[in-house]
Amino acid sequence: MTKSYAKLDLHEALSSGSYDHAVMCTYTFEPSFFEQHCLEKFKSLSTNGNITLIIDRHTYEQLLNGDTERPKRANIRYLLHPVLAGGVFHPKIYLLARRNKGRLIIGSANLTRNGITSNAEMAATFEYEEDKNQGFKPLFTAVFKYFLEIAQRFPAKALQENLNEIVREVPWLTADNTSPETVPEFLNNLEEPILTQVYRKLSSPVDTVYVLSRYFDGTPSLLDEIERSVSPKKIKIFSQNGITNMTPEWLSHPLVKANRAAIFLCRFFDDEHAQPLHAKAMIFETAKRCAMVFGSANFTSAAMLRTIKNGNAETVLIIKDIPSTILKPSRLFDPSNNAFQLKSPEMLHRSPKEDPGGIELTVHTLRLYEASVIGDVISISADIPDIVDHNSLVATLKFQNFADRSLKVDVGTAHEYIVRVSEVEKERLDNESTMIQLEVREEDKVTASSNWLLITNLKEIKTNANLRKGRQLKEAEQSAVQFFAVLRELLQAGDEEALLRFLNFCDIPLVSISRPFFFRRKKPEWDGGAEMKALGARNLKIYKELHEASLSFFDRHFRKLRRHSNERTLVGVSNFLHIFLAMGHVLRTQMERSVIGLESIGKERRPEQWGECRRHWDTYFDRFRQLMACLEREYLSPMIREHGLDKIKIEFEQDLKPIHDLCCDMLNYRDRIEMLRLTKLKEVVPGRPDVVPSYFYSVLSAAQWPKYSREVRGALDQVERTLDYAA
Numbered sequence: 001m002t003k004s005y006a007k008l009d010l011h012e013a014l015s016s017g018s019y020d021h022a023v024m025c026t027y028t029f030e031p032s033f034f035e036q037h038c039l040e041k042f043k044s045l046s047t048n049g050n051i052t053l054i055i056d057r058h059t060y061e062q063l064l065n066g067d068t069e070r071p072k073r074a075n076i077r078y079l080l081h082p083v084l085a086g087g088v089f090h091p092k093i094y095l096l097a098r099r100n101k102g103r104l105i106i107g108s109a110n111l112t113r114n115g116i117t118s119n120a121e122m123a124a125t126f127e128y129e130e131d132k133n134q135g136f137k138p139l140f141t142a143v144f145k146y147f148l149e150i151a152q153r154f155p156a157k158a159l160q161e162n163l164n165e166i167v168r169e170v171p172w173l174t175a176d177n178t179s180p181e182t183v184p185e186f187l188n189n190l191e192e193p194i195l196t197q198v199y200r201k202l203s204s205p206v207d208t209v210y211v212l213s214r215y216f217d218g219t220p221s222l223l224d225e226i227e228r229s230v231s232p233k234k235i236k237i238f239s240q241n242g243i244t245n246m247t248p249e250w251l252s253h254p255l256v257k258a259n260r261a262a263i264f265l266c267r268f269f270d271d272e273h274a275q276p277l278h279a280k281a282m283i284f285e286t287a288k289r290c291a292m293v294f295g296s297a298n299f300t301s302a303a304m305l306r307t308i309k310n311g312n313a314e315t316v317l318i319i320k321d322i323p324s325t326i327l328k329p330s331r332l333f334d335p336s337n338n339a340f341q342l343k344s345p346e347m348l349h350r351s352p353k354e355d356p357g358g359i360e361l362t363v364h365t366l367r368l369y370e371a372s373v374i375g376d377v378i379s380i381s382a383d384i385p386d387i388v389d390h391n392s393l394v395a396t397l398k399f400q401n402f403a404d405r406s407l408k409v410d411v412g413t414a415h416e417y418i419v420r421v422s423e424v425e426k427e428r429l430d431n432e433s434t435m436i437q438l439e440v441r442e443e444d445k446v447t448a449s450s451n452w453l454l455i456t457n458l459k460e461i462k463t464n465a466n467l468r469k470g471r472q473l474k475e476a477e478q479s480a481v482q483f484f485a486v487l488r489e490l491l492q493a494g495d496e497e498a499l500l501r502f503l504n505f506c507d508i509p510l511v512s513i514s515r516p517f518f519f520r521r522k523k524p525e526w527d528g529g530a531e532m533k534a535l536g537a538r539n540l541k542i543y544k545e546l547h548e549a550s551l552s553f554f555d556r557h558f559r560k561l562r563r564h565s566n567e568r569t570l571v572g573v574s575n576f577l578h579i580f581l582a583m584g585h586v587l588r589t590q591m592e593r594s595v596i597g598l599e600s601i602g603k604e605r606r607p608e609q610w611g612e613c614r615r616h617w618d619t620y621f622d623r624f625r626q627l628m629a630c631l632e633r634e635y636l637s638p639m640i641r642e643h644g645l646d647k648i649k650i651e652f653e654q655d656l657k658p659i660h661d662l663c664c665d666m667l668n669y670r671d672r673i674e675m676l677r678l679t680k681l682k683e684v685v686p687g688r689p690d691v692v693p694s695y696f697y698s699v700l701s702a703a704q705w706p707k708y709s710r711e712v713r714g715a716l717d718q719v720e721r722t723l724d725y726a727a
Helices: 010-015 031-041 057-065 113-117 137-153 157-169 194-201 221-230 250-254 330-331 421-433 468-477 480-493 497-504 517-521 538-567 569-602 606-641 643-680 705-722
Strands: 021-026 050-056 078-082 093-098 101-107 123-129 185-188 207-210 234-239 259-264 268-270 273-275 279-286 289-295 315-323 367-376 377-383 395-398 405-408 416-420 436-443 445-449
Touching: 010 113, 010 273, 021 031, 021 157, 031 093, 031 705, 057 078, 057 123, 101 137, 101 395, 123 137, 137 157, 137 416, 137 606, 185 194, 194 221, 194 289, 259 445, 268 289, 268 436, 279 330, 289 480, 315 480, 330 421, 367 395, 367 436, 377 436, 405 416, 468 480, 468 497, 480 497, 480 569, 538 569, 538 606, 538 705, 569 606, 569 643, 606 705
Parallel strands: 021 050, 050 078, 207 234, 234 259
Antiparallel strands: 021 093, 093 101, 101 123, 185 315, 207 279, 268 273, 279 289, 289 315, 367 377, 377 416, 395 405, 395 436, 436 445
C-alpha cells in the first residue's frame, strides 16, 4: 500500500503481456463481453491456448436456460466449468502464467464489463518472473493449490486436464514453497470460515474494525459476532446509498444505538464518473497497526462465517502489520471524503437487488456431469437411476442456429454413456458451443430429463485440432493413473488408428523425480475392458493390428526398467512403477481384446485364428513373466537393501493393489481361455469325438501352466509379503 492509493487499471492488467495459460474464477459472467472483447483484445488471452473459467453453477445454468445470450465459444476456445457451493461460488481470481512468468489478480471484480471497467472494486495484482521477481511465488503457488483443490472436490476430466497442462508447462507453480510467509497471505474457506482464520492472525486487542461492503445480512448478527470475538472499541461500516441492501434493522442494533458502531454512506468516483460500489474489505486496527482483509467476501454470514459446504465459496487476501498512518482506513474506504453517517431509517435507500444467493436449481431425475467429444463419439458422465430402462435413453443436442438433434445413447461403463455422431453433427460440434441433455422417452413421451450441459470439445488455438488428442501422449507419460485413463478413452472411441499411434509414440520418460503430490491421491484402475466388449468379434482384427506396436512399446520401456534397476534411486520409484503398470496394462489389454474376440466369434472361428492367438498369448505371458521377475528380483530386493524397508513401503503403497490386480487378471486368463476352449470353440460332430482346439506346447498347456503360474504367483507373493500387503 502507498499513501497515494494508486488505482489499479484492471483492463490494462488483463490486457498486457502474453501468456500460455489462464485460470479465472468469477461469480457473474457475460459471455459476449468475454468472447467478443476479452478474447479478441486482451493480449494475455488472445494467443492463450489454455483458458479455464470456473463459475458458479447457478450462473452456469442461467446462461444455458435463461433468456440471455448463450456462450458461442465456451468449451471450444475456453473451458467453462461450474461449481456448486452451499451458497454460491463467489471468488474473483485471475491467474495468468507461462513457463517463466506469471500475473495474479485477486479482489472483488467479476469477469463482466462493469466489473473490469466501471464498478468501484478493490483488487491487487502481483507479478512473478523467474530469477528476477520471485517474491510473490508462494502466493502464486497457494492460489494454484486452491485450483487443484477445487478440481478434486468438483471433478471433471476437462478441468483436470487443463490444470495438468499447467503443471507440465509451468513447473514453478507447483514447486515446493520453501520461502517464508509473504505479504499478503491467501485465505479461502474450503475447510474453515474466513473470519475464524483472520481472528487467529490478529496479535493484539482490536481498537477499531472497519467494514466496506455493498451486501449485508437482513439481520445484523455479524455485529454480535465481531463484538463476541474481538470486542473492538469501535466498528465503522461504509456502504453506498441506493446500492446497498442493508435493512433498517441494522440501525436498531445495540452497538449502533450505543454509538460503538457507526454506518457511513459514501459515493465513489473515477475522475468525474460515478461508480457503483462492489468492493469488499475489512480492516482490523490494533495499536496503530492494521490488518487488512479484502477479496470476494461481502460482510455477510454466508461469506464470513461459513465454509463452502454450507455457505459461499470465498477467497481473500490478508495483509498484516500495516501502520495506520500509511493505510488510513477511513480515507481508503471513503476516498472522495463525502461520507455521511446514517442516523435514521428514512435516510436509507435500499437497492431492490438482494445479496447474490443464487437461484434454486431444478432437481432432475437424471444428473449430467460432463460430456466431451472424442473422435466421432460423445462420452457422457451421468447418474441414471437403476429403474430407468437404458434403451429408452435419448441425447438431445441443441446447436446455436440449427434444429435440435436427438440421438441414441449406448451404455458404457458405470455412470458413463456413449453417443455416436455423424459427420454433419461433428462439424457443428467443432465450430460452436453445443448443449446436451439426456431424456427418457417412452412411447414418444419424455418421462424424465437431465440438466443441460455444454459439450467439451476444446481446440488447439493455432491448428483448430482437437486439444485432447494433442495432450493424450503427454498425459499418459505423466503417471500410471493417466496412462490408464488415456488408453481407456482410446478404447472407448474405438479408433484403431489412434490406438496404433498411441502405442507407437507414447514414450514414458525415464525420470528420477517424485510424482507431484496431487497424483498420489488416485490409484490406476482397470475397468475389465468394458469398452472392448461392445466391439465383439472385431476385437480379433484390432488386437492383431496392435500386436507389433504393443510388443515394441513393452520392449522399449523394459529397457527403462532395467535402467532403474541399475540406478536404484529412491525418487525414481514412482517412475519405475508408472512404467511397470503401463507395460503390464498394455499386455492385459491385448489379452482381453483377443479373448473377447474369440468369445464373440465362437464356433465360426477359422482354425488359424486359434493358432495365431495361442502364439501371441505365449508371447504376452512370457513378457509378463519377465516383468514380474524384474520387479521382484532385480528391483525391489536391491532397493530395500539400499534404502530400507520403511521408505520403500511408502513409495509402493498406492500401487500395490494395481500390481496385485494386474497379476491376478493375467493369471485368470487361463481359466477364461480354457472355458472358451471347452464350450464355444468346441466342435460337436455327431458320431465322432468332440473336437477341442489344442494347446500343443503352449505355456497354457496342462504340462506347462502350473510351473508358469507358480513362478509368477510366487513373485507377486514375495513382493506382497516383503511389503506387508494384504489383498
